[in-house]
Amino acid sequence: MNAFQQYFYDLAQTYPKWNFIYFYDPVQTWRVVDGLWMTIQLSVVCVIFSVIIGVVGAWAQGAHSKTLRLVMQGYIQFFRNTPPLVQLMFFYFALGQFTPTYAPDGWVEVPIISNVGWAIISLSFFAGAFNVEIFRAGIEAVPESTQEAAEALGMNRLQIYIYIVLPLAFRVSLPALNNNLVNLVKTTTQALAIAVPELLYQMISIYNDYSTAQNACMLFLFFAYFLLVGILVLGMSRWERGMRIPGYGA
Amino acid sequence: MTNSDWTPDQPLVSIKDVHKSFGDLEVLKGVSLDVRQGEVICIIGPSGSGKSTLIRCVNALNTIDSGSIKVEGIEVNDPGLDKLELRKNVGMVFQQYNLFPHKTALENVMMAPIKVLKQSAEEVEERAHALIKRVNLVGKENSYPGELSGGQQQRVAIARSLAMNPDVMLFDEVTAALDPETVNEVLLAIKDLAQDGMTCILVTHEMGFAREVADHIYFTDRGIIVEHGPPATFFTEAKDPRTREFLSQIL
Numbered sequence: 001m002n003a004f005q006q007y008f009y010d011l012a013q014t015y016p017k018w019n020f021i022y023f024y025d026p027v028q029t030w031r032v033v034d035g036l037w038m039t040i041q042l043s044v045v046c047v048i049f050s051v052i053i054g055v056v057g058a059w060a061q062g063a064h065s066k067t068l069r070l071v072m073q074g075y076i077q078f079f080r081n082t083p084p085l086v087q088l089m090f091f092y093f094a095l096g097q098f099t100p101t102y103a104p105d106g107w108v109e110v111p112i113i114s115n116v117g118w119a120i121i122s123l124s125f126f127a128g129a130f131n132v133e134i135f136r137a138g139i140e141a142v143p144e145s146t147q148e149a150a151e152a153l154g155m156n157r158l159q160i161y162i163y164i165v166l167p168l169a170f171r172v173s174l175p176a177l178n179n180n181l182v183n184l185v186k187t188t189t190q191a192l193a194i195a196v197p198e199l200l201y202q203m204i205s206i207y208n209d210y211s212t213a214q215n216a217c218m219l220f221l222f223f224a225y226f227l228l229v230g231i232l233v234l235g236m237s238r239w240e241r242g243m244r245i246p247g248y249g250a
Numbered sequence: 251m252t253n254s255d256w257t258p259d260q261p262l263v264s265i266k267d268v269h270k271s272f273g274d275l276e277v278l279k280g281v282s283l284d285v286r287q288g289e290v291i292c293i294i295g296p297s298g299s300g301k302s303t304l305i306r307c308v309n310a311l312n313t314i315d316s317g318s319i320k321v322e323g324i325e326v327n328d329p330g331l332d333k334l335e336l337r338k339n340v341g342m343v344f345q346q347y348n349l350f351p352h353k354t355a356l357e358n359v360m361m362a363p364i365k366v367l368k369q370s371a372e373e374v375e376e377r378a379h380a381l382i383k384r385v386n387l388v389g390k391e392n393s394y395p396g397e398l399s400g401g402q403q404q405r406v407a408i409a410r411s412l413a414m415n416p417d418v419m420l421f422d423e424v425t426a427a428l429d430p431e432t433v434n435e436v437l438l439a440i441k442d443l444a445q446d447g448m449t450c451i452l453v454t455h456e457m458g459f460a461r462e463v464a465d466h467i468y469f470t471d472r473g474i475i476v477e478h479g480p481p482a483t484f485f486t487e488a489k490d491p492r493t494r495e496f497l498s499q500i501l
Contacts, residue, residue: 149348149407152309153362153414154337163365167352247396248351 012212019212022220028206028213035202036224042119042198043185043228049124050184051177054131058169059161061136072132079129084122085190091122092194119191127184134176138169171243178236182229189225199224256323262287262418262449263308268317270303277303279473280317285418290450292460295470296496301453304470305420308451309340322417334366341411342420345427347403349395355406356382356391359413367414374413381409385439401432405439418449425456457501461485469493 001009005024012019022028060072079087092115101109113121142165150160189200203221207214261284270278277300285291293301306312308319310326310333319326324336349358359378363369382391385405395403404424411419421440425433437459444450444463454460460467461481468478469490477493478484485501488494 143348145344145346145348146350148311149342149344150350150362152311152337152340152342152344153410154334154366155362156334159365163361164350171352245352245396246394247398248394 016212017215019210020216021210021213022206022216028210031202031206032199032220035197035199038116038197038202039188039199039224039228042116042123042188042191042196043232045120046123046127046184046188047181049120050127050131050181053124053128054135054177055166057128057132058135058139061132062139075125076129076132079126080133084126084187085193087126088119088122088190088194092118115191115194115196119188119194119196123184123187123191126187127180130180130183131177134173134180135169137176138171138173139165141172142168171240171245174236174240174243178233178240181232181236185229185232186225256320258287260323261285261320262289262322263451264318264320265304265308266318266320268304268307268319269315270300270307270312271315277473278307278314281470281473281475282317283468283475283478285449285451287417287449288447289465290444290452290463291466291468292452292454292464293468293470294454294457294460294496295476298472299470300473301470302422305342305422305451305453308418308420309337309342311342338367338414339417340420341414341416341418343404343407343411343422343424345423347395347400347407347427349403349406349410351395354392354394355387355398355402355409358395358406359410362410363413378409378413381412382406384412384442385409386435399432400428401435404428404432404436408436408439408443412443418451419443421450421452421454423453423455425454455500457485457497469496471496 001024008020008023012021012024022032057072057075060068063069096111096113096118099111099113101111103109146168147160147164150164155163188198191198192201192204195201200221203217207217263285265284266282268278268281269276277298281300281304283291293304295301303312307314307326308321310331314327317327321336322339324339325331326336349355350361353361356375356378359381360371360374363374363377364371379391382388385408387402387405387409390398390402390406393402395406398406407424408419424440425436428436433456437456440450440452441459441463452460452464464481466478467481467484469476469484469488469492471492477488477490479487485497488497
Protein backbone atom coordinates (compact mmCIF):
# COMPACT_ATOMS: atom_id res chain seq x y z
CA MET A 1 0.00 0.00 0.00
CA ASN A 2 1.31 3.44 -0.88
CA ALA A 3 0.85 6.50 1.29
CA PHE A 4 -2.34 7.59 -0.47
CA GLN A 5 -3.97 4.18 -0.04
CA GLN A 6 -2.67 3.94 3.50
CA TYR A 7 -4.25 7.30 4.38
CA PHE A 8 -7.72 6.19 3.28
CA TYR A 9 -7.28 2.79 4.85
CA ASP A 10 -6.47 4.43 8.19
CA LEU A 11 -9.34 6.88 7.73
CA ALA A 12 -11.75 3.96 7.36
CA GLN A 13 -10.36 2.39 10.51
CA THR A 14 -10.79 5.58 12.51
CA TYR A 15 -14.13 6.69 11.03
CA PRO A 16 -15.99 3.58 9.80
CA LYS A 17 -18.65 5.73 8.13
CA TRP A 18 -16.09 7.16 5.72
CA ASN A 19 -14.71 4.07 4.07
CA PHE A 20 -13.29 5.23 0.73
CA ILE A 21 -12.65 1.65 -0.18
CA TYR A 22 -12.16 2.38 -3.89
CA PHE A 23 -9.07 4.40 -3.03
CA TYR A 24 -7.17 1.55 -1.39
CA ASP A 25 -8.68 -1.71 -2.63
CA PRO A 26 -7.61 -2.20 -6.29
CA VAL A 27 -10.58 -4.50 -7.01
CA GLN A 28 -13.01 -1.75 -6.05
CA THR A 29 -10.92 0.85 -7.89
CA TRP A 30 -11.40 -1.13 -11.08
CA ARG A 31 -15.13 -1.39 -10.50
CA VAL A 32 -15.27 2.40 -10.31
CA VAL A 33 -13.12 2.80 -13.40
CA ASP A 34 -15.22 0.27 -15.33
CA GLY A 35 -18.43 1.98 -14.21
CA LEU A 36 -17.14 5.40 -15.14
CA TRP A 37 -16.00 4.16 -18.53
CA MET A 38 -19.37 2.53 -19.19
CA THR A 39 -21.17 5.74 -18.21
CA ILE A 40 -18.97 7.78 -20.54
CA GLN A 41 -19.49 5.37 -23.44
CA LEU A 42 -23.22 5.21 -22.83
CA SER A 43 -23.42 9.02 -22.66
CA VAL A 44 -21.37 9.66 -25.79
CA VAL A 45 -23.15 7.06 -27.90
CA CYS A 46 -26.61 8.16 -26.71
CA VAL A 47 -25.79 11.84 -27.28
CA ILE A 48 -24.72 11.11 -30.85
CA PHE A 49 -27.69 8.88 -31.65
CA SER A 50 -30.20 11.20 -30.02
CA VAL A 51 -28.90 14.16 -32.03
CA ILE A 52 -29.13 12.14 -35.24
CA ILE A 53 -32.69 11.11 -34.32
CA GLY A 54 -33.46 14.77 -33.62
CA VAL A 55 -32.18 15.99 -37.00
CA VAL A 56 -33.84 13.24 -39.02
CA GLY A 57 -37.05 13.50 -36.97
CA ALA A 58 -37.28 17.25 -37.44
CA TRP A 59 -36.85 16.71 -41.16
CA ALA A 60 -39.59 14.09 -41.13
CA GLN A 61 -41.89 16.43 -39.25
CA GLY A 62 -41.64 18.92 -42.09
CA ALA A 63 -42.30 16.23 -44.71
CA HIS A 64 -45.26 16.29 -47.06
CA SER A 65 -46.34 12.78 -46.09
CA LYS A 66 -49.09 12.93 -43.51
CA THR A 67 -48.39 9.37 -42.37
CA LEU A 68 -44.76 10.21 -41.67
CA ARG A 69 -45.75 13.27 -39.68
CA LEU A 70 -48.27 11.24 -37.71
CA VAL A 71 -45.72 8.55 -36.93
CA MET A 72 -43.29 11.21 -35.72
CA GLN A 73 -45.96 12.80 -33.57
CA GLY A 74 -46.80 9.42 -32.04
CA TYR A 75 -43.16 8.69 -31.35
CA ILE A 76 -42.61 12.04 -29.66
CA GLN A 77 -45.73 11.80 -27.54
CA PHE A 78 -44.90 8.28 -26.42
CA PHE A 79 -41.33 8.95 -25.40
CA ARG A 80 -41.94 12.35 -23.93
CA ASN A 81 -44.97 11.44 -21.85
CA THR A 82 -43.70 8.23 -20.27
CA PRO A 83 -40.91 7.82 -17.69
CA PRO A 84 -37.52 6.81 -19.13
CA LEU A 85 -37.20 4.15 -16.44
CA VAL A 86 -40.39 2.48 -17.62
CA GLN A 87 -39.17 2.73 -21.22
CA LEU A 88 -35.88 1.05 -20.33
CA MET A 89 -37.65 -1.79 -18.59
CA PHE A 90 -40.18 -2.17 -21.39
CA PHE A 91 -37.45 -2.35 -24.03
CA TYR A 92 -35.30 -4.82 -22.14
CA PHE A 93 -37.87 -7.06 -20.45
CA ALA A 94 -40.75 -6.89 -22.93
CA LEU A 95 -39.19 -6.34 -26.34
CA GLY A 96 -36.09 -8.23 -25.29
CA GLN A 97 -38.15 -11.42 -25.20
CA PHE A 98 -38.80 -11.21 -28.90
CA THR A 99 -35.30 -10.50 -30.13
CA PRO A 100 -33.52 -13.38 -31.86
CA THR A 101 -30.75 -15.15 -30.02
CA TYR A 102 -27.50 -16.70 -31.08
CA ALA A 103 -25.11 -19.14 -29.40
CA PRO A 104 -21.49 -18.00 -29.58
CA ASP A 105 -20.19 -21.14 -27.82
CA GLY A 106 -22.76 -23.42 -29.42
CA TRP A 107 -24.42 -23.90 -26.07
CA VAL A 108 -25.77 -20.81 -24.29
CA GLU A 109 -28.35 -18.74 -26.18
CA VAL A 110 -27.52 -15.03 -26.03
CA PRO A 111 -29.91 -12.36 -27.34
CA ILE A 112 -28.39 -10.34 -30.18
CA ILE A 113 -29.20 -7.11 -28.34
CA SER A 114 -27.54 -6.97 -24.91
CA ASN A 115 -28.78 -4.93 -21.98
CA VAL A 116 -26.25 -2.24 -22.93
CA GLY A 117 -27.67 -2.31 -26.44
CA TRP A 118 -31.20 -1.84 -25.13
CA ALA A 119 -30.07 0.97 -22.86
CA ILE A 120 -28.52 2.76 -25.84
CA ILE A 121 -31.64 2.27 -27.96
CA SER A 122 -34.06 3.26 -25.24
CA LEU A 123 -32.16 6.31 -23.97
CA SER A 124 -31.35 7.55 -27.47
CA PHE A 125 -35.01 7.43 -28.46
CA PHE A 126 -35.98 9.08 -25.18
CA ALA A 127 -33.62 12.03 -25.60
CA GLY A 128 -34.18 11.97 -29.39
CA ALA A 129 -37.88 12.73 -28.92
CA PHE A 130 -36.98 15.95 -27.14
CA ASN A 131 -34.30 16.74 -29.69
CA VAL A 132 -36.85 16.52 -32.50
CA GLU A 133 -38.94 19.19 -30.80
CA ILE A 134 -35.87 21.29 -30.05
CA PHE A 135 -34.65 21.18 -33.64
CA ARG A 136 -38.11 21.79 -35.00
CA ALA A 137 -38.36 24.98 -32.97
CA GLY A 138 -34.95 25.98 -34.37
CA ILE A 139 -36.05 25.23 -37.91
CA GLU A 140 -39.19 27.28 -37.48
CA ALA A 141 -37.02 30.19 -36.43
CA VAL A 142 -35.27 30.25 -39.82
CA PRO A 143 -37.07 32.90 -41.87
CA GLU A 144 -39.09 31.66 -44.84
CA SER A 145 -37.56 34.47 -46.89
CA THR A 146 -34.02 33.19 -46.40
CA GLN A 147 -35.08 29.78 -47.66
CA GLU A 148 -36.85 31.44 -50.56
CA ALA A 149 -33.63 33.18 -51.56
CA ALA A 150 -31.90 29.80 -51.61
CA GLU A 151 -34.76 28.39 -53.65
CA ALA A 152 -34.44 31.24 -56.14
CA LEU A 153 -30.76 30.31 -56.52
CA GLY A 154 -31.79 26.87 -57.70
CA MET A 155 -31.32 24.87 -54.50
CA ASN A 156 -33.61 21.92 -53.93
CA ARG A 157 -35.30 21.11 -50.63
CA LEU A 158 -32.50 18.89 -49.36
CA GLN A 159 -29.79 21.42 -50.27
CA ILE A 160 -31.72 24.19 -48.55
CA TYR A 161 -32.10 21.99 -45.47
CA ILE A 162 -28.44 21.03 -45.30
CA TYR A 163 -26.76 24.30 -46.25
CA ILE A 164 -29.16 26.93 -44.94
CA VAL A 165 -31.79 25.67 -42.52
CA LEU A 166 -29.74 23.28 -40.40
CA PRO A 167 -26.74 25.54 -39.77
CA LEU A 168 -29.04 28.37 -38.71
CA ALA A 169 -31.49 26.19 -36.78
CA PHE A 170 -28.61 24.51 -34.97
CA ARG A 171 -27.39 27.79 -33.57
CA VAL A 172 -30.85 28.66 -32.31
CA SER A 173 -31.30 25.17 -30.84
CA LEU A 174 -28.02 24.89 -28.98
CA PRO A 175 -29.08 26.23 -25.56
CA ALA A 176 -32.11 23.92 -25.42
CA LEU A 177 -30.09 21.02 -26.81
CA ASN A 178 -27.54 21.70 -24.10
CA ASN A 179 -30.17 21.20 -21.41
CA ASN A 180 -31.52 18.04 -22.93
CA LEU A 181 -28.10 16.45 -23.31
CA VAL A 182 -27.30 17.24 -19.70
CA ASN A 183 -30.49 15.45 -18.74
CA LEU A 184 -29.57 12.53 -20.95
CA VAL A 185 -26.20 12.05 -19.28
CA LYS A 186 -27.87 12.04 -15.89
CA THR A 187 -30.60 9.67 -17.08
CA THR A 188 -28.01 7.06 -18.06
CA THR A 189 -27.97 6.13 -14.34
CA GLN A 190 -31.41 4.58 -14.83
CA ALA A 191 -29.83 1.87 -16.99
CA LEU A 192 -29.08 0.42 -13.58
CA ALA A 193 -32.57 -1.06 -13.70
CA ILE A 194 -31.57 -3.41 -16.51
CA ALA A 195 -28.20 -4.20 -14.93
CA VAL A 196 -26.04 -2.11 -17.22
CA PRO A 197 -22.76 -1.89 -15.26
CA GLU A 198 -22.51 1.89 -15.37
CA LEU A 199 -21.24 4.09 -12.57
CA LEU A 200 -24.31 4.03 -10.32
CA TYR A 201 -24.59 0.25 -10.69
CA GLN A 202 -20.96 -0.23 -9.72
CA MET A 203 -21.11 2.13 -6.77
CA ILE A 204 -24.21 0.42 -5.39
CA SER A 205 -22.50 -2.94 -5.89
CA ILE A 206 -19.54 -1.69 -3.90
CA TYR A 207 -21.57 -0.54 -0.92
CA ASN A 208 -23.71 -3.64 -1.05
CA ASP A 209 -20.52 -5.60 -0.56
CA TYR A 210 -19.00 -3.12 1.92
CA SER A 211 -21.79 -1.29 3.70
CA THR A 212 -19.38 1.12 5.37
CA ALA A 213 -18.51 2.50 1.92
CA GLN A 214 -21.98 3.88 1.34
CA ASN A 215 -21.29 7.54 2.14
CA ALA A 216 -18.02 7.51 0.26
CA CYS A 217 -19.73 6.00 -2.76
CA MET A 218 -22.52 8.58 -2.76
CA LEU A 219 -19.96 11.33 -2.49
CA PHE A 220 -18.09 9.94 -5.44
CA LEU A 221 -21.28 9.71 -7.51
CA PHE A 222 -22.05 13.39 -6.97
CA PHE A 223 -18.50 14.34 -7.70
CA ALA A 224 -18.29 12.23 -10.85
CA TYR A 225 -21.57 13.42 -12.39
CA PHE A 226 -20.85 17.00 -11.44
CA LEU A 227 -17.58 16.72 -13.34
CA LEU A 228 -18.97 14.77 -16.31
CA VAL A 229 -21.85 17.14 -16.89
CA GLY A 230 -19.52 20.07 -16.23
CA ILE A 231 -17.26 18.92 -19.05
CA LEU A 232 -20.24 18.49 -21.37
CA VAL A 233 -21.59 21.96 -20.57
CA LEU A 234 -18.16 23.51 -21.00
CA GLY A 235 -17.73 21.80 -24.35
CA MET A 236 -21.18 22.85 -25.52
CA SER A 237 -20.73 26.47 -24.55
CA ARG A 238 -17.36 26.63 -26.29
CA TRP A 239 -19.02 25.17 -29.36
CA GLU A 240 -21.82 27.71 -29.04
CA ARG A 241 -19.28 30.52 -28.90
CA GLY A 242 -17.35 29.11 -31.83
CA MET A 243 -20.47 28.99 -33.98
CA ARG A 244 -21.60 32.50 -33.13
CA ILE A 245 -21.94 34.65 -36.22
CA PRO A 246 -20.74 38.24 -36.04
CA GLY A 247 -23.68 40.61 -36.13
CA TYR A 248 -26.29 37.87 -35.95
CA GLY A 249 -28.50 37.03 -33.01
CA ALA A 250 -27.51 37.59 -29.40
CA MET B 251 -40.69 22.32 -71.34
CA THR B 252 -37.85 22.27 -73.81
CA ASN B 253 -36.40 25.57 -74.79
CA SER B 254 -34.95 24.33 -78.05
CA ASP B 255 -37.48 26.24 -80.11
CA TRP B 256 -36.64 29.54 -78.46
CA THR B 257 -34.49 31.99 -80.39
CA PRO B 258 -33.05 35.28 -79.13
CA ASP B 259 -35.28 37.32 -81.43
CA GLN B 260 -38.31 36.16 -79.45
CA PRO B 261 -39.15 37.76 -76.09
CA LEU B 262 -36.89 36.46 -73.32
CA VAL B 263 -39.79 36.53 -70.90
CA SER B 264 -43.26 36.19 -72.26
CA ILE B 265 -46.20 36.56 -69.88
CA LYS B 266 -49.65 35.82 -71.29
CA ASP B 267 -53.00 36.22 -69.58
CA VAL B 268 -51.75 35.21 -66.16
CA HIS B 269 -54.30 34.68 -63.40
CA LYS B 270 -53.38 34.08 -59.77
CA SER B 271 -55.46 33.92 -56.61
CA PHE B 272 -54.56 33.56 -52.97
CA GLY B 273 -57.69 31.92 -51.60
CA ASP B 274 -60.58 34.17 -52.53
CA LEU B 275 -58.35 37.08 -53.37
CA GLU B 276 -57.53 37.32 -57.05
CA VAL B 277 -54.27 39.24 -57.27
CA LEU B 278 -53.52 38.83 -60.96
CA LYS B 279 -56.44 39.11 -63.34
CA GLY B 280 -55.02 38.42 -66.75
CA VAL B 281 -51.65 40.07 -67.03
CA SER B 282 -49.67 39.98 -70.26
CA LEU B 283 -46.32 41.49 -71.07
CA ASP B 284 -43.18 40.68 -73.04
CA VAL B 285 -39.59 41.42 -72.17
CA ARG B 286 -37.00 41.27 -74.90
CA GLN B 287 -33.37 40.46 -74.42
CA GLY B 288 -31.44 43.41 -72.99
CA GLU B 289 -34.61 45.25 -72.15
CA VAL B 290 -35.19 46.87 -68.76
CA ILE B 291 -38.78 47.12 -67.64
CA CYS B 292 -40.17 48.67 -64.50
CA ILE B 293 -43.43 47.67 -62.92
CA ILE B 294 -44.97 50.34 -60.75
CA GLY B 295 -48.26 50.64 -58.95
CA PRO B 296 -49.88 50.92 -55.53
CA SER B 297 -49.17 48.23 -52.95
CA GLY B 298 -51.39 45.22 -53.24
CA SER B 299 -51.64 45.61 -57.00
CA GLY B 300 -49.90 42.29 -57.66
CA LYS B 301 -46.50 43.57 -58.84
CA SER B 302 -44.41 41.42 -56.54
CA THR B 303 -46.60 38.38 -57.08
CA LEU B 304 -46.15 38.77 -60.81
CA ILE B 305 -42.36 38.69 -60.76
CA ARG B 306 -42.34 35.93 -58.16
CA CYS B 307 -44.30 33.88 -60.66
CA VAL B 308 -41.59 34.38 -63.27
CA ASN B 309 -39.13 32.19 -61.33
CA ALA B 310 -41.84 29.89 -59.98
CA LEU B 311 -41.63 31.03 -56.35
CA ASN B 312 -45.38 31.42 -56.77
CA THR B 313 -47.38 29.18 -59.04
CA ILE B 314 -49.95 30.60 -61.43
CA ASP B 315 -53.53 29.41 -61.78
CA SER B 316 -53.88 29.91 -65.51
CA GLY B 317 -52.14 31.55 -68.42
CA SER B 318 -48.56 31.14 -69.48
CA ILE B 319 -45.14 32.44 -68.51
CA LYS B 320 -42.26 31.48 -70.73
CA VAL B 321 -38.64 32.22 -69.95
CA GLU B 322 -36.42 31.46 -72.92
CA GLY B 323 -39.10 29.08 -74.07
CA ILE B 324 -39.38 27.26 -70.71
CA GLU B 325 -43.04 27.15 -69.67
CA VAL B 326 -43.25 28.00 -65.97
CA ASN B 327 -46.87 26.85 -65.74
CA ASP B 328 -46.01 23.21 -66.32
CA PRO B 329 -46.29 20.53 -63.63
CA GLY B 330 -43.15 18.88 -64.96
CA LEU B 331 -41.18 22.13 -64.86
CA ASP B 332 -37.45 21.70 -64.26
CA LYS B 333 -37.14 24.43 -61.63
CA LEU B 334 -33.37 24.27 -61.59
CA GLU B 335 -33.20 24.85 -65.34
CA LEU B 336 -35.52 27.85 -64.95
CA ARG B 337 -33.68 29.33 -61.97
CA LYS B 338 -30.32 29.03 -63.65
CA ASN B 339 -31.66 31.57 -66.15
CA VAL B 340 -33.50 33.82 -63.73
CA GLY B 341 -31.80 35.72 -60.92
CA MET B 342 -33.78 37.39 -58.19
CA VAL B 343 -33.06 40.07 -55.61
CA PHE B 344 -35.45 40.61 -52.71
CA GLN B 345 -36.63 43.56 -50.70
CA GLN B 346 -35.15 42.16 -47.48
CA TYR B 347 -31.82 41.07 -49.14
CA ASN B 348 -32.24 37.58 -47.60
CA LEU B 349 -28.52 36.88 -47.44
CA PHE B 350 -27.39 33.73 -45.68
CA PRO B 351 -26.43 35.16 -42.28
CA HIS B 352 -23.97 32.39 -41.42
CA LYS B 353 -21.87 32.96 -44.53
CA THR B 354 -19.51 35.81 -45.35
CA ALA B 355 -20.22 38.11 -48.28
CA LEU B 356 -17.85 36.12 -50.48
CA GLU B 357 -19.30 32.77 -49.36
CA ASN B 358 -22.81 34.05 -50.06
CA VAL B 359 -21.78 34.80 -53.63
CA MET B 360 -19.93 31.52 -54.08
CA MET B 361 -22.43 29.14 -52.54
CA ALA B 362 -24.96 28.50 -55.29
CA PRO B 363 -22.51 28.04 -58.20
CA ILE B 364 -20.57 25.50 -56.14
CA LYS B 365 -23.47 23.62 -54.54
CA VAL B 366 -26.03 23.89 -57.30
CA LEU B 367 -24.01 24.11 -60.50
CA LYS B 368 -21.15 22.00 -59.07
CA GLN B 369 -18.56 24.37 -60.48
CA SER B 370 -15.01 24.26 -59.19
CA ALA B 371 -14.41 26.35 -56.07
CA GLU B 372 -11.34 28.11 -57.45
CA GLU B 373 -13.04 29.21 -60.63
CA VAL B 374 -16.10 30.39 -58.69
CA GLU B 375 -13.98 32.27 -56.18
CA GLU B 376 -12.26 34.16 -58.96
CA ARG B 377 -15.61 35.12 -60.43
CA ALA B 378 -16.98 36.00 -57.00
CA HIS B 379 -14.12 38.41 -56.38
CA ALA B 380 -14.84 40.07 -59.71
CA LEU B 381 -18.53 40.37 -58.82
CA ILE B 382 -17.74 41.82 -55.39
CA LYS B 383 -15.58 44.36 -57.16
CA ARG B 384 -18.33 45.06 -59.64
CA VAL B 385 -20.79 45.95 -56.87
CA ASN B 386 -18.09 48.05 -55.23
CA LEU B 387 -17.57 46.00 -52.09
CA VAL B 388 -13.86 45.25 -52.22
CA GLY B 389 -12.64 44.84 -48.64
CA LYS B 390 -15.97 43.44 -47.41
CA GLU B 391 -15.45 39.91 -48.73
CA ASN B 392 -15.04 38.40 -45.29
CA SER B 393 -17.73 40.41 -43.52
CA TYR B 394 -20.86 38.66 -42.38
CA PRO B 395 -24.22 40.11 -43.48
CA GLY B 396 -24.88 41.26 -39.92
CA GLU B 397 -21.81 43.47 -40.13
CA LEU B 398 -22.90 45.19 -43.36
CA SER B 399 -25.30 48.07 -43.94
CA GLY B 400 -28.55 47.45 -45.78
CA GLY B 401 -27.17 48.90 -49.00
CA GLN B 402 -24.06 46.77 -48.78
CA GLN B 403 -26.10 43.65 -48.08
CA GLN B 404 -28.32 44.36 -51.05
CA ARG B 405 -25.28 44.72 -53.30
CA VAL B 406 -23.97 41.38 -52.03
CA ALA B 407 -27.39 39.95 -52.88
CA ILE B 408 -27.09 41.30 -56.41
CA ALA B 409 -23.61 39.79 -56.76
CA ARG B 410 -24.89 36.50 -55.35
CA SER B 411 -27.59 36.39 -57.98
CA LEU B 412 -25.21 37.34 -60.80
CA ALA B 413 -22.83 34.53 -59.81
CA MET B 414 -25.29 32.10 -61.37
CA ASN B 415 -24.89 33.90 -64.71
CA PRO B 416 -28.60 34.48 -65.22
CA ASP B 417 -30.07 35.84 -68.44
CA VAL B 418 -32.71 37.90 -66.69
CA MET B 419 -32.73 39.58 -63.29
CA LEU B 420 -35.80 40.19 -61.17
CA PHE B 421 -35.68 43.00 -58.62
CA ASP B 422 -38.48 43.01 -56.08
CA GLU B 423 -38.61 46.47 -54.48
CA VAL B 424 -34.95 46.15 -53.70
CA THR B 425 -34.55 49.64 -52.29
CA ALA B 426 -37.76 49.76 -50.26
CA ALA B 427 -36.14 48.56 -47.02
CA LEU B 428 -33.05 50.73 -47.32
CA ASP B 429 -32.04 53.92 -45.58
CA PRO B 430 -32.34 56.82 -48.02
CA GLU B 431 -28.59 57.42 -48.10
CA THR B 432 -27.85 53.87 -49.23
CA VAL B 433 -30.54 53.67 -51.90
CA ASN B 434 -28.32 55.27 -54.48
CA GLU B 435 -25.44 52.83 -54.24
CA VAL B 436 -27.84 49.97 -54.97
CA LEU B 437 -29.48 51.80 -57.84
CA LEU B 438 -26.05 52.50 -59.31
CA ALA B 439 -25.25 48.81 -59.24
CA ILE B 440 -28.48 48.00 -61.04
CA LYS B 441 -27.95 50.77 -63.55
CA ASP B 442 -24.50 49.43 -64.28
CA LEU B 443 -26.05 46.03 -64.96
CA ALA B 444 -28.71 47.47 -67.20
CA GLN B 445 -26.16 49.37 -69.22
CA ASP B 446 -24.22 46.15 -69.67
CA GLY B 447 -27.22 44.72 -71.44
CA MET B 448 -28.69 42.60 -68.67
CA THR B 449 -32.39 41.97 -69.08
CA CYS B 450 -34.08 43.32 -65.97
CA ILE B 451 -37.57 43.31 -64.54
CA LEU B 452 -37.89 45.73 -61.66
CA VAL B 453 -40.72 46.31 -59.26
CA THR B 454 -39.96 49.70 -57.85
CA HIS B 455 -41.19 52.89 -56.27
CA GLU B 456 -38.13 54.83 -57.44
CA MET B 457 -39.77 56.85 -60.20
CA GLY B 458 -36.69 58.89 -61.01
CA PHE B 459 -34.71 55.72 -61.44
CA ALA B 460 -37.44 54.11 -63.52
CA ARG B 461 -37.50 57.10 -65.82
CA GLU B 462 -33.74 56.98 -66.19
CA VAL B 463 -33.07 53.28 -66.83
CA ALA B 464 -36.31 51.69 -67.98
CA ASP B 465 -37.05 50.96 -71.60
CA HIS B 466 -40.65 50.38 -70.75
CA ILE B 467 -42.86 51.12 -67.77
CA TYR B 468 -45.93 49.17 -66.71
CA PHE B 469 -48.45 50.52 -64.27
CA THR B 470 -50.48 47.87 -62.47
CA ASP B 471 -53.49 48.30 -60.24
CA ARG B 472 -55.75 45.67 -58.72
CA GLY B 473 -54.29 42.83 -60.68
CA ILE B 474 -54.27 44.27 -64.18
CA ILE B 475 -51.89 46.34 -66.26
CA VAL B 476 -53.63 49.65 -66.53
CA GLU B 477 -51.20 51.39 -68.79
CA HIS B 478 -47.72 51.03 -70.18
CA GLY B 479 -45.31 52.87 -72.38
CA PRO B 480 -41.75 54.14 -72.71
CA PRO B 481 -40.73 56.47 -69.88
CA ALA B 482 -40.51 59.50 -72.13
CA THR B 483 -44.26 59.48 -72.71
CA PHE B 484 -45.47 57.43 -69.74
CA PHE B 485 -44.79 60.04 -67.07
CA THR B 486 -46.00 63.02 -69.04
CA GLU B 487 -48.80 61.68 -71.17
CA ALA B 488 -50.52 59.13 -68.95
CA LYS B 489 -54.04 58.62 -70.24
CA ASP B 490 -55.73 56.57 -67.57
CA PRO B 491 -57.03 58.56 -64.57
CA ARG B 492 -55.76 55.88 -62.15
CA THR B 493 -52.25 56.20 -63.53
CA ARG B 494 -52.40 59.94 -63.30
CA GLU B 495 -53.66 59.86 -59.76
CA PHE B 496 -50.91 57.43 -58.72
CA LEU B 497 -48.24 59.51 -60.41
CA SER B 498 -49.48 62.70 -58.86
CA GLN B 499 -49.28 61.13 -55.40
CA ILE B 500 -45.82 59.76 -55.84
CA LEU B 501 -43.99 62.35 -57.95
